[in-house]
Amino acid sequence: MSPASGLLTPAPPWETAEWFNSEPLDLAQLHGRVVVLEAFQMLCPGCVSHALPQAVRLTRAFGDDLAVIGLHTVFEHHEAMTPVSLKAFLHEYRIPFPVGVDAVRSDHPAPVTFSRYRMQGTPTTVLIDRDGVLRGQKLGQVDDMALASAVTRLLDGAVPPAVRATDGAVPPAVCAIDGTCT
């Protein structure tokens, strides 16, 4: 993950159209808690096979100390991944944490929150500290140990080092903003 190097960057506010598994949430409400934001698309294979199961493991490993939040941020096949489809997806895959639907402007294919965080595709894992500061963001697979270590340091008020990327043996399975999934 690219850590906040030197200057502290406040995490941009989220703009969402709808929420599942929760009342509407925004970052201000989560002030005081460490947040992992998992940006995904329900038809992105790497999100389904890796990132969402990892987010569920985070909820199990850290319990209520950590706020795990999903962001359904669709930048392709919009008509295939509507909130109606997402709702069934979350039910069938038993996703337990709150999931917000990223807002879309009619004049732009990339969703609003996605653009504010300058995301390049899905899955993207975002770390935000108790003060709402953006502390890490990474496209693609993140290693379980590296992620758990970074989360622990945020929980304890320490500065996490950059999260190490998973070694090359694991396929990235990333969907990029240009519509290609690899």
Added chain:
Amino acid sequence: MSPASGLLTPAPPWETAEWFNSEPLDLAQLHGRVVVLEAFQMLCPGCVSHALPQAVRLTRAFGDDLAVIGLHTVFEHHEAMTPVSLKAFLHEYRIPFPVGVDAVRSDHPAPVTFSRYRMQGTPTTVLIDRDGVLRGQKLGQVDDMALASAVTRLLDGAVPPAVRATDGAVPPAVCAIDGTCT
């Protein structure tokens, strides 16, 4: 799988609304070929993690000797798994074989082909021989070796024994007609 026990049962005809990766197909056109029909729903976790990857492995192991056909047979969350969503799903998951969309009657939740085969849920794997005879059908996970052996016997014109179910260590991950996925 429940093999054709004694009396030969012709595989019921398929009734489909739409096809992807192919011109419209029916069983008559496939006469002379061995067919594996993989009945699935795009939001059924066991279909995505096990049955569809297994169907892709079948195409690799047996090549053109075998006709691997998908049947998208939605009996729940109909509005979440429309053909528009299915099309994007097949693209993102790189499903290479023909997939038909099971026809739905407005007065019945279970699709037509699903009902004709008396399926109980998804995934269901169906074996049909060169003469269009139904030779095996099983709900849930099928073992790779058992499936490959049964397919080989149909290709060679021999009678396959009942396919052994996978041992209990593997979770079934089945979606049943009553709407529960386990």
Added chain:
Amino acid sequence: MSPASGLLTPAPPWETAEWFNSEPLDLAQLHGRVVVLEAFQMLCPGCVSHALPQAVRLTRAFGDDLAVIGLHTVFEHHEAMTPVSLKAFLHEYRIPFPVGVDAVRSDHPAPVTFSRYRMQGTPTTVLIDRDGVLRGQKLGQVDDMALASAVTRLLDGAVPPAVRATDGAVPPAVCAIDGTCT
């Protein structure tokens, strides 16, 4: 696997020093049965993680129709993989099938049976038909479906095609006769 191409090659006789899980066995006793011979070393990682579990799956999928036989054929670290160590290994890993210890000549590092089959390393999977004819042999990982299909054809008296190698995504994890394991 390199199939018997044209000319039929009798499988060379085995020369073994000791057996586990069985009385001493030779090929002549197995005449009339299809045999899968799994040549391995107990400290070869690819044998432990892939080839031996696959051999156990074969026993489950084919039952008594098939004779699955292990051959412990040590060509490196001889003093580390003695019969005493092998016995504990077979117990701890719950290997259920007969395992013979390949004979060693004091003047040659490669064991006798290993050399007769011109093996290049471990794991090597060997297919022998009911008449004792060598029908296939492959170093490294073999795909479950391809192997089950080939075995089925031998059981049914048909000629198996060459077994397709596993695609490149799977690490070979092979120990070669020059002592390198990759």
Added chain:
Amino acid sequence: MSPASGLLTPAPPWETAEWFNSEPLDLAQLHGRVVVLEAFQMLCPGCVSHALPQAVRLTRAFGDDLAVIGLHTVFEHHEAMTPVSLKAFLHEYRIPFPVGVDAVRSDHPAPVTFSRYRMQGTPTTVLIDRDGVLRGQKLGQVDDMALASAVTRLLDGAVPPAVRATDGAVPPAVCAIDGTCT
């Protein structure tokens, strides 16, 4: 893991007969560093498939901040897991960290260090802080995230909570002191 609850317990000294991948090491030399001691047997299936790969992942995730040490602690099949066999095992499985061989008294089947830590079997994962205090010990599988979090807290000088056990879906694959491996 059972954390140091209230009273601080110094980690008992190690008594070893031999070392691989390192000069002889003792706990005093490691004072000032956080230590994960992975107690294993080379023929314990759960050690080979889970605990040792996890220990290698620890070295990758934490680098030189953490001292990962193996302890080969044989309490059964002594003649099958001699240092000669262990040496070949460590080479073939490419274990990169120091491994000590637990000392054995002729009058007792359980090794000395194993007994001092009151271990019940293998694998056992032990956490020791920079001051040589025993901070956690667990038989069987430990979850990657929980372990990485506990290690991070020791590195940062914080008190780790009890490490959560892996959920029941994962087979323990433990070898107990009574000789049974499950």
